[in-house]
Amino acid sequence: MILRLAMQSLMARALTVGMTVLAIALSVALFLGVEKIRTSARASFADTISGTDLIVGARSGSVQLLLYSVFRIGNATNNVTWESYRDIAARPEVDWIVPISLGDSHRQFRVMGTTPAFFEHYKFRGGRSLEISAGHGLDDLYDTVIGADVAATLGYSVGDPIVVLHGLASFTAHDDQPFRVAGIVAKTGTPVDRTVIVSLEAIEAIHVDWQSGAKSGQTTPVEVIRSMELEPTAITAALVGVQSRLQIFGLQRWINEYPEEPLLAVLPGVALQELWQIVGVAETALIGVSAMVVVTALVGMMAMIFSSLNERRREMAIWRAMGARPSTILGLLVIEAMLMAAVGSVLGLALLYLGLAIGQPWVDAAFGIWLPIDPPTVRELWVLAIVIGAAALASLLPAIRAYRLSLADGMMVRI
Amino acid sequence: MTDPALALTDVTFAWPGQDGFSLSCPNFRMAVGESVLLLGASGSGKSTLLSLVCGIATATSGRVSIGATDIGTLGAGARDRFRAEQIGVIFQQFNLLPYARVLDNILLPLRFAPKRKARIGAPAQEAARLCAALGLPDGVLTKQAGRLSVGQQQRVAVARALIGAPPLIVADEPTSALDAATQDSFLRLLFEQAEQARSSLLMVSHDERLGQRFDRVIRLEEIVTTRRAAA
Numbered sequence: 001m002i003l004r005l006a007m008q009s010l011m012a013r014a015l016t017v018g019m020t021v022l023a024i025a026l027s028v029a030l031f032l033g034v035e036k037i038r039t040s041a042r043a044s045f046a047d048t049i050s051g052t053d054l055i056v057g058a059r060s061g062s063v064q065l066l067l068y069s070v071f072r073i074g075n076a077t078n079n080v081t082w083e084s085y086r087d088i089a090a091r092p093e094v095d096w097i098v099p100i101s102l103g104d105s106h107r108q109f110r111v112m113g114t115t116p117a118f119f120e121h122y123k124f125r126g127g128r129s130l131e132i133s134a135g136h137g138l139d140d141l142y143d144t145v146i147g148a149d150v151a152a153t154l155g156y157s158v159g160d161p162i163v164v165l166h167g168l169a170s171f172t173a174h175d176d177q178p179f180r181v182a183g184i185v186a187k188t189g190t191p192v193d194r195t196v197i198v199s200l201e202a203i204e205a206i207h208v209d210w211q212s213g214a215k216s217g218q219t220t221p222v223e224v225i226r227s228m229e230l231e232p233t234a235i236t237a238a239l240v241g242v243q244s245r246l247q248i249f250g251l252q253r254w255i256n257e258y259p260e261e262p263l264l265a266v267l268p269g270v271a272l273q274e275l276w277q278i279v280g281v282a283e284t285a286l287i288g289v290s291a292m293v294v295v296t297a298l299v300g301m302m303a304m305i306f307s308s309l310n311e312r313r314r315e316m317a318i319w320r321a322m323g324a325r326p327s328t329i330l331g332l333l334v335i336e337a338m339l340m341a342a343v344g345s346v347l348g349l350a351l352l353y354l355g356l357a358i359g360q361p362w363v364d365a366a367f368g369i370w371l372p373i374d375p376p377t378v379r380e381l382w383v384l385a386i387v388i389g390a391a392a393l394a395s396l397l398p399a400i401r402a403y404r405l406s407l408a409d410g411m412m413v414r415i
Numbered sequence: 416m417t418d419p420a421l422a423l424t425d426v427t428f429a430w431p432g433q434d435g436f437s438l439s440c441p442n443f444r445m446a447v448g449e450s451v452l453l454l455g456a457s458g459s460g461k462s463t464l465l466s467l468v469c470g471i472a473t474a475t476s477g478r479v480s481i482g483a484t485d486i487g488t489l490g491a492g493a494r495d496r497f498r499a500e501q502i503g504v505i506f507q508q509f510n511l512l513p514y515a516r517v518l519d520n521i522l523l524p525l526r527f528a529p530k531r532k533a534r535i536g537a538p539a540q541e542a543a544r545l546c547a548a549l550g551l552p553d554g555v556l557t558k559q560a561g562r563l564s565v566g567q568q569q570r571v572a573v574a575r576a577l578i579g580a581p582p583l584i585v586a587d588e589p590t591s592a593l594d595a596a597t598q599d600s601f602l603r604l605l606f607e608q609a610e611q612a613r614s615s616l617l618m619v620s621h622d623e624r625l626g627q628r629f630d631r632v633i634r635l636e637e638i639v640t641t642r643r644a645a646a
Contacts, residue, residue: 001522002526004519005512005519008514008515008519009512009514011514012513012514012561317506318510318511318512320495321498321504321506322499322523322526322575323495323496323499323527323528324499324527325491325492
C-alpha cells in the first residue's frame, strides 16, 4: 500500500517528477552509451587483426608500428629493405609472410601494396577471411581491389578507373598509369574497408620514373614498365605467421637483433595492450565525466525532494496522525527516490537502445565501430542497480530532514 | 470502576526550546462513550493539548492515560502504534492525501494498526458502509481524494477516523471549513457514527454554537493553564 501511495504521490507531481526522471534517464543513457562505445571500440580494434603472429617494421614504437601497419593511422618513419624481408621470409620458423607497402593515396583513402597472399592470410574478427563480394582479386599489374567503404563512398564498381596520388595529401597524381577496379572486398568493419589494395609490383611500377620522392622528367611508357622486372627495393611492414606458436618469441628476438638493419617485430596482441594503456586515460576521463553527469542528475533529484518538503509538511502530518512513525516517512521519501531512479534507469536504457538503433549504421560508416545491439549485460544492469542505490543514498539527506520536521511538527503544522 | 476513555492527571508540558510556552492540566477526564466540546480561542493551548492526547508530544510530568494505558510509559514507536490503534483523528481541513484514492485514505490508519484492522472483516466493505452512512455518493471510494469538495473531504476524514471503531475520536475544529448548513449535517452524521462505534468524542473548537449536541461543554481555561514567558 505504501508503495502504491508513493507512486500515486509521484504521479500527482508529474511535471517536476517527470523532469527529474528525464534528467536521470538522459544521464544513464549517456553513461551506458559511453560504456557501449568504449567496449565496442575495443572489440572493433581487437577484431581488426587475428591470425597474425608478428608484425615487422622499421624500428620505432610498437604502438606506432601497429597503428600504421594495421590501422593505417600515422606513417612509418622508415622502410624495411627488400633484402631484410627476404632474410626474414627465409627463416625456417616462418610459415607465411605478407609484405605491405604504404605511402600513396586515392582521394581520402590509403593505397596499400601487397601480394595476393594478403587475401589468404589476413584474418579479422576471430579468424574470418576477406571475401571479395564483386569482381576478382589482383590479376593484372594495374588491378586494384577496394574496400567496401571506398566503393560506397566514391560510388565505384568493378571496371571503373582509379588514379593513385603520390603521398597522402598531395596533388601529384600517378595519372600516367591509371588503375582499374578489379574487385570489391565485402564489408569487414576493419581498416581494410577504407583501403585501396594494389599489388606490390604496381607500387614499384608507378614509381619507376620517380627519384627521391619527386617525379623525374621522363615518362616510361606503360608497355615498357609491363616488361620490366618490378622488384621492390623496400616495403613498409610485413605480417608474419609462424609454423608453431612456440617459435614466436625466438623469431621476434631474431628480428629485433637483426644486424643489417634496425627492425622491430611485435605481437599484435601485446601492441594492442600497450595501445589500451595509452587510450585508457582518455577512456577513464570519459567514464568519469559521464559518471559525473549521473551524479549531477541525482543531485538535481535531491534538490527537487528538498524543495518539495515544505509543501508536503501537511501530508507528513497526516501520515503521523494516522500512526505512521517518522521512520515510515523517511522510508516513503527514499522509496519515492528509488522509484524515480528506477523509472529513469529503465527509460535511460530504452533511450540507449533507441540511440543505438538510430546511430548504429552511422557510427559504423563514420568510425568503423560496430555497436552491437545486445540484451543488457550484467555490467550494465549493475550500473542501473548502482544508480538506484545512489538515488536512495542521495534521498537520505532530504528524508532525514523530513524525519526531523515530522518529529517537530507532529500532526499540527504551524504554517 | 472502568477506566475513563481519557484521563490527564497533573500534566505539565513545555515545548522544548520554543519561546517558553508551557501548559499545565491538573485534572481532565472523559468517560467511555462521552462527547466533550473544548472551547478555546487560538493560542489557548488547544494544539498542544491535542498533541499530548495523541501522544505526539509527551508530558514533562504527570500522566496521560487512554483506557488503561499511560502513554507516557510507551516508547516513541509504541506510542505511534498506540495512536493508530486507539485514536481516530480529524483535522480542520486538508485531512486527506490528495493524490490517493478515497478508499486508500480511509484504510490508511489500518496500515499501522493491525488489531484495529483485525476487528473488521472486510475493510473495503466497511469503508463503503461508512461512506454510505455519511451520505457520500456511490463510487466515491475510487475517486482521487483531492478532487472532492471540502465538505466531502471532511466526511471522508470522519470515515477514516471511525473505521475499525477506535475508542477515542479527536477532532480539531472539523467544521470550521464548512458553511453553517453543512456544519449541522456533518455533526449529526459524526455523532451518529461515533455512537454506533461507541467511541468517545473529543472536539476542540472556538464556536460555542456547536455545544448543544455534546454531553459536556468545557472552556479550555477551566482545565488548562498556559504560560508564555515574556519574549
